[in-house]
Amino acid sequence: MHLFYQPGIVSGESVQRLTEDDSRHAVKTLRLHVGDAIAVTDGHGNRYSAVIDLADARRCAFRITDTQTTPPRPFSIRICVAPTKNLDRIEWFIEKAVEVGIERISFFFGQHSERRVLKLDRLEKIAVAAMKQSLQSFLPTLDDALPFGEMLKTIVEQQRFIAHLPANEPPINLAKRATVTGEYTVLIGPEGDFAEKEIQQAIAAGFQMVTLGPNRLRTETAALTACQLLNFINV
Amino acid sequence: MHLFYQPGIVSGESVQRLTEDDSRHAVKTLRLHVGDAIAVTDGHGNRYSAVIDLADARRCAFRITDTQTTPPRPFSIRICVAPTKNLDRIEWFIEKAVEVGIERISFFFGQHSERRVLKLDRLEKIAVAAMKQSLQSFLPTLDDALPFGEMLKTIVEQQRFIAHLPANEPPINLAKRATVTGEYTVLIGPEGDFAEKEIQQAIAAGFQMVTLGPNRLRTETAALTACQLLNFINV
Numbered sequence: 001m002h003l004f005y006q007p008g009i010v011s012g013e014s015v016q017r018l019t020e021d022d023s024r025h026a027v028k029t030l031r032l033h034v035g036d037a038i039a040v041t042d043g044h045g046n047r048y049s050a051v052i053d054l055a056d057a058r059r060c061a062f063r064i065t066d067t068q069t070t071p072p073r074p075f076s077i078r079i080c081v082a083p084t085k086n087l088d089r090i091e092w093f094i095e096k097a098v099e100v101g102i103e104r105i106s107f108f109f110g111q112h113s114e115r116r117v118l119k120l121d122r123l124e125k126i127a128v129a130a131m132k133q134s135l136q137s138f139l140p141t142l143d144d145a146l147p148f149g150e151m152l153k154t155i156v157e158q159q160r161f162i163a164h165l166p167a168n169e170p171p172i173n174l175a176k177r178a179t180v181t182g183e184y185t186v187l188i189g190p191e192g193d194f195a196e197k198e199i200q201q202a203i204a205a206g207f208q209m210v211t212l213g214p215n216r217l218r219t220e221t222a223a224l225t226a227c228q229l230l231n232f233i234n235v
Numbered sequence: 236m237h238l239f240y241q242p243g244i245v246s247g248e249s250v251q252r253l254t255e256d257d258s259r260h261a262v263k264t265l266r267l268h269v270g271d272a273i274a275v276t277d278g279h280g281n282r283y284s285a286v287i288d289l290a291d292a293r294r295c296a297f298r299i300t301d302t303q304t305t306p307p308r309p310f311s312i313r314i315c316v317a318p319t320k321n322l323d324r325i326e327w328f329i330e331k332a333v334e335v336g337i338e339r340i341s342f343f344f345g346q347h348s349e350r351r352v353l354k355l356d357r358l359e360k361i362a363v364a365a366m367k368q369s370l371q372s373f374l375p376t377l378d379d380a381l382p383f384g385e386m387l388k389t390i391v392e393q394q395r396f397i398a399h400l401p402a403n404e405p406p407i408n409l410a411k412r413a414t415v416t417g418e419y420t421v422l423i424g425p426e427g428d429f430a431e432k433e434i435q436q437a438i439a440a441g442f443q444m445v446t447l448g449p450n451r452l453r454t455e456t457a458a459l460t461a462c463q464l465l466n467f468i469n470v
Binding site: 092096099100101133134135136173175176213214215216217218221224225228229231232235 | 327331334335336368369370371408410411448449450451452453456459460463464466467470
């Protein structure tokens with residue numbers, strides 16, 4: 001079953017239209033016709049059962065027959081990560097994090113970041129594709145990259161963690177530090193790791209140091225593992 | 236710090252040699268010289284502190300100064316997965332599973348598998364690179380692909396799970412079904428999912444149906460999530 005994405009659905013409107021991309025996919029690839037049933041999400045928790053009214057490859061029209069609204073999860077995961085030098089790795093993280101469940105991804109440039117440019121358009125396409133693929137009704141928020149200090153000011157979540165080993169105390173796993181049904185933020189450093197100054201800034205902002213396991217993980221692996229750990233404690 | 240891999244270390248030998256690949260990397264890329272300290276693992280739990288005796292780009296020689304032996308983990312994870320149509324996805328799974336910790340990966344061709352050929356050489360290189368990258372001393376076992384029924388006969392683990400939703404009962408998450416410090420096997424189906432016959436074979440072989448979370452996951456995402464869930468319950 002294929003799920004379409006139309007963020008601009010106006011409830012009450014008798015006729016809705018798929019985006020141009022989805023119209024092409026519906027008519028050219030899936031060869032759907034007038035009267036065929038489809039499912040559409042607005043990415044805000046609504047999933048619509050619908051019927052195609054006009055099989056136009058550029059502006060496919062559909063009629064909503066039923067609406068199912070999914071409530072947000074009783075917890076929320078926000079991962080703040082420095083883009084990797086090799087962009088494939090961060091793209092992969094986005095696809096997988098969206099598949100397993102995440103609310104928000106924020107990017108930052110750290111003092112040791114090798115990558116200083118990040119285009120969000122392509123990353124958002126990947127997030128949309130992963131939301132459809134995994135049949136979800138919420139599209140996670142992707143935040144443009146900010147300098148580390150600026151990004152820190154945008155943190156609103158209560159439970160704050162930074163993936164970094166403490167110098168003088170035994171490391172504690174994120175799964176032990178975090179408590180269930182919370183609003184979580186985890187900071188994941190760049191390949192060159194956090195600068196000491198950045199760690200001090202995070203601690204001053206109420207972040208707790210955590211480990212994600214016994215092994216040294218790549219940036220994107222650490223980011224996904226943090227997301228998975230927080231999903232798991234809420235299973 | 237860079238970790239080298241030499242499976243053929245003979246304890247007691249005064250002079251050891253890096254593989255040709257690692258010799259080139261040590262001498263050409265890292266520009267190491269005679270007297271430089273290196274770390275080498277045999278992939279069987281031994282990690283050696285060593286000193287370079289001969290900086291030869293094809294047969295770099297080293298002398299072991301210290302040996303640390305890591306015991307195997309008190310649990311073991313074996314994921315049996317059908318290779319994905321797009322090989323990148325299974326390569327990605329191997330890299331990530333090795334990073335987070337896995338003992339064995341077995342491949343199988345299911346009735347609905349789109350891919351019918353799998354070359355292990357390249358996959359083993361990826362596993363070795365991920366072991367070095369994550370600074371581990373154990374190289375997981377990779378098993379050549381077998382037909383589903385043949386692969387089932389090779390299962391020795393006590394705790395057996397198949398990622399498939401039961402028809403008539405509520406799904407139970409792998410994290411709830413599995414118990415700590417066990418020997419686990421999880422079966423992950425191809426993009427086309429398991430055939431009904433395969434599910435019946437697995438159940439007859441003592442496999443329990445489990446879910447890996449609320450979302451529909453791609454094959455490689457499901458395989459990694461199973462691995463991470465089992466690591467997680469043993470944190």
